[in-house]
Amino acid sequence: MQVIDQRKVSLGLLVFALFLSALFTRLGIWQLDRAEQKRETLAEFEKRGDAPELDLNRMFTRDGELMWGRYASVTGHYTGPIILLDNQILEGRAGYFVYTAFAVGESELTLLVNRGWIPVEGDRNRIPEFINLTEEQRLKGRLSHPPQQGLRLIDSNLVERLSDSVSRVGGIDFNALTAAGVGEELIPITLLLEATAAEGFDRDWTPPGGGEARHLGYAFQWFALAVTVVVVSVIILLRRTKAKSS
Template identity: 35%
Template sequence: MSVCRNIVFGWALALLAIALFTRLGLWQLQRMQQKQAMLAAVAGVLQARQPQPLAVAADPQRRAGYDWSAGRGHFLAAPAVLLDNQSREERAGVRAYRVFQPAVGTPLLVELGWLPLPGDRRLPAVPRPAGEWQLAGLLTPPPAAGLGGGAALARADGALLTLALDPPTLRRALDLPALAPRVLKLDPAQALDAGPGYVRDLDILPNTLPPERHLGYAVQWFALAAAVLVTALVLSLRRHGARARRAGMR
């Protein structure tokens, strides 16, 4: 009886592990499909490049979508926002944002570009571009939040340092009546006559796993599930063979 209980207990653990590994593998496949859909949507927008007014950044029906957008306006005298932990080519850096007020519509965050951090992690200055500007770029949801959450820490120069772009949190920190839920990633060809040498891109998955990495992790989880199943079967067959041999010796 004790042998049977051990076999049942072993299979229970094995099935639990198989279910867990399979669930993790399916989750990785789901993330892969989500990111593939995001990349396909952006590719279509960039191919068409039919500019929408900047006012669509505040459209709640489009808060999870992508649009090529263009319009005139000016940068507000609100503090700059620096998104931390943004590596590029194995260099630590930040993504710099400024609040832009379109001629028509709600204020929105505009990504000026990526800036490297020196060894002492001294944050770069992000001067406000003066005057009126005609901007163009890709409207996207804010970058995915990391484990640190969206709290904004005010620096000595007034800039806000954050690990995530959470529009409601930033609206309060910037003391704005409203802030659009999407951000504008500037066209890399956009020229600004103020500030340091920003590195710009239209990458919607910076500092996150690409779809192929999720596929690789899914394969690993499914392989672990298969390995547990094979191991459980081998052990069960060995125990069954041992019991049969002992029964034959009686």
């Protein structure tokens, strides 16, 4: 009968505990880094909000990164189609962000306007009804990137045509939308329609960079697990040593 070497068992347990503790610590540090990134993003967003308002009819750049976070106004008209961004949760309810293509003046540029959130009413195959807006108007809002996707599915960039005027997507991909015929030249940024505009929906805009507290909470949990692994391992080793000596 083979005799188990208790020293090797104890050493293996110690190595495994140190590995887990190091892993959990690294995950905690990663969450702290994510919290810092969120904090910096929010600070930059607020800073850009203090800059002068952009007139998109007179802009000289098409760089979405340079425009991000700025307040802006634009004259033109909605051209359609309606783009429903799927899997948007508000107060525990599933719904869509409603994007509509907006022709910028007499140019070939098209801007995606986020008009707000609507709930999914029961059957997902039921197509929401929208009023056709074609008259020229001036919009105001804030320029922002579309929501990031969580789990990126293979078909998340496909444009699902629900009707002649309404399509549904799993993520906003400007190249995919352009290929699907949404506008002649999409500006790589979206406009969060101001709350006072009549043609919008639920618009409780959350600034990017939110969720810092969540990442700090995750970091605390990972660090707590790292400490727990070390403490439990020490207790087990001490008990094994005590049992062996007795």
